[in-house]
Amino acid sequence: MGLFVRDETYDETHRMTGFQRYKQLLSFYAWHWIKLGFITFLCAIPLMLGIAYAILSTSVVMALALGLVGGAILGPFIGALVDNIYRAMRDDPGLRWDNYKKGLRQNAKDSILPGAILGLFISIYAFILYLAIYTDSVIMTKGTAALLIAAFFIFTVFSNLFWPQLVLFRQPITQTVRNILLFTAKYFWKVLKVSLLELLFVGFHVIFAPYTMILLPFLSIWYYIFFSQFQLYDSLNEELKIEEKSNLQ
Numbered sequence: 001m002g003l004f005v006r007d008e009t010y011d012e013t014h015r016m017t018g019f020q021r022y023k024q025l026l027s028f029y030a031w032h033w034i035k036l037g038f039i040t041f042l043c044a045i046p047l048m049l050g051i052a053y054a055i056l057s058t059s060v061v062m063a064l065a066l067g068l069v070g071g072a073i074l075g076p077f078i079g080a081l082v083d084n085i086y087r088a089m090r091d092d093p094g095l096r097w098d099n100y101k102k103g104l105r106q107n108a109k110d111s112i113l114p115g116a117i118l119g120l121f122i123s124i125y126a127f128i129l130y131l132a133i134y135t136d137s138v139i140m141t142k143g144t145a146a147l148l149i150a151a152f153f154i155f156t157v158f159s160n161l162f163w164p165q166l167v168l169f170r171q172p173i174t175q176t177v178r179n180i181l182l183f184t185a186k187y188f189w190k191v192l193k194v195s196l197l198e199l200l201f202v203g204f205h206v207i208f209a210p211y212t213m214i215l216l217p218f219l220s221i222w223y224y225i226f227f228s229q230f231q232l233y234d235s236l237n238e239e240l241k242i243e244e245k246s247n248l249q
Contacts, residue, residue, distance in 0.1 A: 081221070153199070156194075198224065
């Protein structure tokens with residue numbers, strides 16, 4: 001079976017497990033997620049233009065400000081994409097585009113601030129990496145590199161566990177943070193492995209840029225989210241009772 005080729009031997013009424021489930025979900029939803037990924041990419045353009053402007057003007061203030069604004073625009077669409085992926089993983093019976101519009105409508109307001117923080121993180125990282133690689137403004141010592149990698153791991157662990165709770169539950173932020181800390185403590189090696197794979201994924205795009213930019217509108221955004229969340233889903237479902245609670249709503 002190809003990555004985006006529908007396999008007719010799969011029975012949509014039978015839910016598979018493990019790697020077979022991974023292939024099953026891609027077989028059913030990949031084309032839909034490509035379209036949602038493209039929508040998300042279009043909404044990420046203000047953030048990308050803001051980062052480019054900050055880099056060209058070498059202004060950290062602009063990197064901060066435009067990262068926040070661009071991320072706030074992008075946030076609701078990240079939330080809607082995460083929501084749609086989770087609906088697929090729990091076999092939500094609704095129509096795919098109706099589910100996407102529902103997820104966008106339900107989570108838009110709550111996704112603005114997390115999106116702004118995400119945009120700020122991406123903008124600052126891109127700004128620092130540009131200065132380190134193409135100018136002499138930042139000396140990339142082993143200590144600096146270690147600090148940046150550690151910050152990446154912390155942020156991705158938090159983000160991987162925050163967005164699903166944002167779109168799935170209406171709960172205080174203190175409860176969300178508590179769940180993140182408890183889940184990370186219990187499944188430390190799993191969340192670390194997922195973050196390491198994400199680092200490799202991002203590193204691949206950075207090392208082979210600008211050629212990997214071709215993948216960004218069609219593959220990178222939605223697959224990055226799906227791949228990481230798929231690895232965490234069973235454990236999250238076990239701890240947070242995702243499917244049990246969704247059936248009660």
